[in-house]
Amino acid sequence: MEEFSVHILGCGSANPMQKHRPASQVLSTRGKLFMVDCGEGTQTRLARQGLGIGRLGHIFLSHEHGDHCFGLPGLVNTMGLLGRTAQLHIHAPQSLEPFVSFVTSHLCHEAGYEIVFHSLDPREYTLIYEDRRLEAWSLPLRHGVPCCGYLFREKLGARHIRREMIDAFGIPVCHINGIKEGADWTLPDGTVIPNKRLTTDPTPPRSWAYVSDTSFEPRLSEWLEGVDLLFHEATFSAQDELRAKQTCHSTSTQAATIAKRAGVRKLCIGHYSSRLKDEQELLREAQEVFPNTVLADEGLRLSIGED
């Protein structure tokens, strides 16, 4: 099965700390990397996890706070130094445009490749990117400034050929693609062989959602129904619910509640407050609501479809 794995590059929050780095995660699939958020130092951690910077073509930024985007100048600059020629696409709320524009036109104007900025409306749950195998959706979040999460979902692939049936009926190669798309097969005597005898179901599409930063947003459970892996911020423990609300963040229990209501397969929590003494406390709280929860950590790789 093709790789579909998420790498945690940074899972701290705004106040820097020794233990965690600012936000960044990367989806690695079919030889490509899709980055969400790019806090300071992201390029170093990308290299440390052996993720080739040349495979990165799309960066999605959630919002304008520094711990989510201050690594962009260095990353963009390094791509230029390494001789990149391919376009780099940056997807973000319109409020990020001045920053990205300054990076492009002032800080890295000598880079020999083009940076394409794709503005999106963070108030809408909508398709913002697609290629042959993958699509990305924006997820409206509640964070004081324009902010959105992202949902990445594989497209439903073709049906799988049952080689022995193809051979048995002597179906020519030129018809295989049609069979994969669901076509039946008619024998010379007029007998129709239904597609279900010739193929098996396609691999279930895999999905990953990134939700940071936000206060409790009940609508997420609808948009995230059945996703395989949900990263949801859990800046505070449940006892700091008021503080979470005041600072437009979530508690571990709230993150788990979204995961439970959406019926996701796995929840990963992070974006830890620098005040937090023990992350295990967050984990325990979350697992009371949603048992299949893990703690984010720098270097963690969560692979979907291999387990």
Next chain:
Amino acid sequence: MEEFSVHILGCGSANPMQKHRPASQVLSTRGKLFMVDCGEGTQTRLARQGLGIGRLGHIFLSHEHGDHCFGLPGLVNTMGLLGRTAQLHIHAPQSLEPFVSFVTSHLCHEAGYEIVFHSLDPREYTLIYEDRRLEAWSLPLRHGVPCCGYLFREKLGARHIRREMIDAFGIPVCHINGIKEGADWTLPDGTVIPNKRLTTDPTPPRSWAYVSDTSFEPRLSEWLEGVDLLFHEATFSAQDELRAKQTCHSTSTQAATIAKRAGVRKLCIGHYSSRLKDEQELLREAQEVFPNTVLADEGLRLSIGED
């Protein structure tokens, strides 16, 4: 003796590498920190070396290349998050003004403290900062873009009182400052006691120079005469002299030549090329010309006056 120590926070060069971080060094003296250059991730390494961000009031930037200044947004932002109210002074060539201005007005506009930008002419060797005990000079460098190094020098302090002589001659406290400044003392019978019998010489002023990035600049040896500690970039080994010239950098031998001609006490080399396989090679080359050379490394602290 008061502290006068230099901390290496980053000593890599433009192409990021696993081993070294981008440029930043800090002078710690009399409770204050003076930072030169601020590559990406500087704030994290400042904290890691136990250098309190609140003690930092002045940042000196050498030039506009990202590996020397892309840590500024994060550092400035964090100061705001930590509730800073004191002014932050940034000294740099005029070419850095748009960057600093963008950081101040767009990226960190909610910071509750003032950032004061001090533009300087990087073509001049001139005094750019002074307080009661310290002065800083700009050092014109050759690097393709406007670029300067910095020389920090303690001011000559007062002469030291010889307590036993003061007691012996019964000199009142109200005259001590005058004696420290060099005044003689006249006894009731008219006998003049020369200041040299009452005091000893002041502590020799200590000095640190930061030279990065530059191709070989012979004029430095004049400006840097007798400094205690010289950091001079040595991006390449001597065998890459042509490449050093082409990229406006120096070799280890060139750095050591400056140190030797200037008669400095100690040389520290760094700003290592990512192509470099063995830093010891740079060290051997430099020591052939100037034996008292050390290799920069993240976490290294060079204290002047304690050895």
